Amino acid sequence: MARRERVVRMSVEQPLWRAVTAYRVGTMVYAVLVFVFGRERYERPWIAVAFLAALGVWTLVTLPKVANAAGCTKRFLVADLAVALTGILLTPLADLDARSTDHPTLPTIWTAGTALAWALRGGWRWAGFASSLVAVANIIERGSPSRDTLHNVLLVWVASIAIGYVVEVARASERTLARALEIEAATRERERLARDIHDSVLQVLAMVQRRGTALGGEAAELGRMAGEQEVALRTLVAGGLTRTSHVSEDESEGAVVRIVEVPDAEETEGAELDLRTLLAPRAGARVTLADPGAPVVLPAPAARELAAAVGAALDNVRAHAGDGARAWILVEDWGDEVIVTVRDDGPGIPDGRLAQAEGEGRMGVALSIRGRLRDLGGTAELISIPGQGTEVELKVPRAPRERGKAGAK
Template identity: 65%
Template sequence: MSVELPLWRALTGYRLLTLGYALTLFFLNYREYAHPAGAALYMGVLTLWTLLTWNRVTSAERCTKSFLIADLSIAIAGILLTAVLDTGERIAAGSATLPSIWAGGAVLGMAIKGGWRWAAVGSTIVAVANLAERGAAARDTVHNVVLVWVSSIAVGYIVEVARASERTLARALQIEAATRERERLARDIHDSVLQVLAMVQRRGAALGGEAAELGRMAGEQEIALRTLVAGGLVPPQRSAEQLAEDAELVGAVRTAPAPPAGPCDVRALLAPHAGATVTLSAPGTAVLLEAAAAAELAAAVSAALDNVAKHAGQDAQAWILLEDEPGEVIVTVRDDGPGIPEGRLADAEREGRMGVALSIRGRLRDLGGTAELVSVPGQGTEVELRVPKDRRGSEDTR
């Protein structure tokens, strides 16, 4: 809901309440006016105008500039007519004008519609009319004039700040949605296209001849695609050894079984990873998780194992531990490789190598979970993935 809507509703109530207040003052002092019939005629016009136009101040679209001018004109006319229809003694004593505080509603309408500048213009016109009606700058009149002037400008300024905040929030939500979609596409690219290009580059370099040229082109496209995935940043120049390292085969793209509709057993998705170098430890009973979340979790585990094969070597041992907790599913992937040097992950992200940032952490973040990576040089690496079973609470929190 727009922050302006409560202000328009409050203004509608203000106009109706202040109309009742002005009518009460008029009836209590009816016989004291110099021209009671003229005063009654104006109050009748003011009542009809307020009742017939009450819905014009319920939204910014209905409250047009022409309506605000007409509304302010009726308020100014009532203030100036007070000098003609009331007695000089009552005016000198500081009696209320015919519209009384109803005139403030016209100024507040200009403040909400046009901001503090419109409020300053409207309140200044009302102030001049009040001083002209009184004929002197009496203390109570000046006090009321300053109060209307300051309050209306403050309301107008608050409205402008609220509008700017709404625009900033809308822009931030658009950027967040675009960023999430970009990260999702980047994960898919990293898990498929980049690995295939790396395989073509490595195999082409090994075969030589025309295949080597094809491999070189595949390597160039891989670098360009990594740059795009990383956000369009130009990567630093790298040596031939670094390019060869980038082009190492991560492994054939693992194809996990398609998750069925409804709850899915995470054990079935992790079972294909078990082998001579990968040990899977799981509960004896089914570990159920929403199908889409289970598939994303399995993809994150696959990305972690790809990193083991790439950085620890094809012969490195890895262990997968699946735990079924009451509120979440925990998967731990540990290896006995050399570990990750300090600062290497940050350097990889700057160079466009987004495996950990997107394929692992990005996936878990979108699931409302967490991915913690602990690595000690010479002692291997451990990745702990946590996915909540009830994702609705996580999505509401985000």
């Protein structure tokens, strides 16, 4: 029975949202208690009562908004910040001596919860914006920036920005961890499938190949086809790179053909591609692909052009090296450049044959291979010894170079 791997995503910021929720309720109660025990100093207590009543209702009604990032919308954050700023600016109207005696504002430390909500929702930049507005409101409320006011403002500003930065780092780490868990689960599943296939399908195909070759005749042809499918299946299982859309049967050849989905140019415009995903479908019974085992990431246009150049080289092998020739594709990632080597065991190219072909107007190597690499700022080197096969070395730099610089080298 097949097992299904489950990847559990962990939210490192959810406990912070719960902490902000508790903080808002606690500081709302604290603001009410500060007023109750110091109500004798308010010349207009009805202003304070009205604001604190509105603050209590707002805090309790909006608890679902600060339960998670999805509920904490931009519109809510703006309204929440407006409530905090209104409470700060109303303080001198309710307490006429607030400026001269450094009495607390009406919302007191509840305003810090607003800055923290901005930090959790948008990171340190949003936190800096909200805490800066709170700082300006506090300075306007005091009339002049006293030492205590600056101290409180700086504390809120630094704390909210620090928490916003920590949240951004935590989110990036969470995404990295989730991706690593997905890759690990996919790798385990692929290894399990590889074991099952090796113990059943691949062994049957290998047996059909051996028995068909021994029997000869039509059975030999069946054995040859089984051998080709064994190689193709081994490549697919070992790489696990391509997405198979469907499998069909070729009536003319009597073989099973694997139809592979290739990323569309419009979907990958401006993105990056793993070169291995474009080269994996080219492997088969007579073409062996060797790659680093890790993603070889290139800009999408460069990856497609390099894969097309490899395809052109393989076309030359099929056209000029004979039906029985084998080819090998070697992918090397050197950090600053990617090198792909295509080698075959054909008869090689006689001296002067390439120049003669270009003179006759057959520009396959010149345009399909060298032209593509030149446009990418890379190079294509062809080495062929008569009787010993041909080797095409394709080099593409990681960062595109100007044609002038590439041509000067």
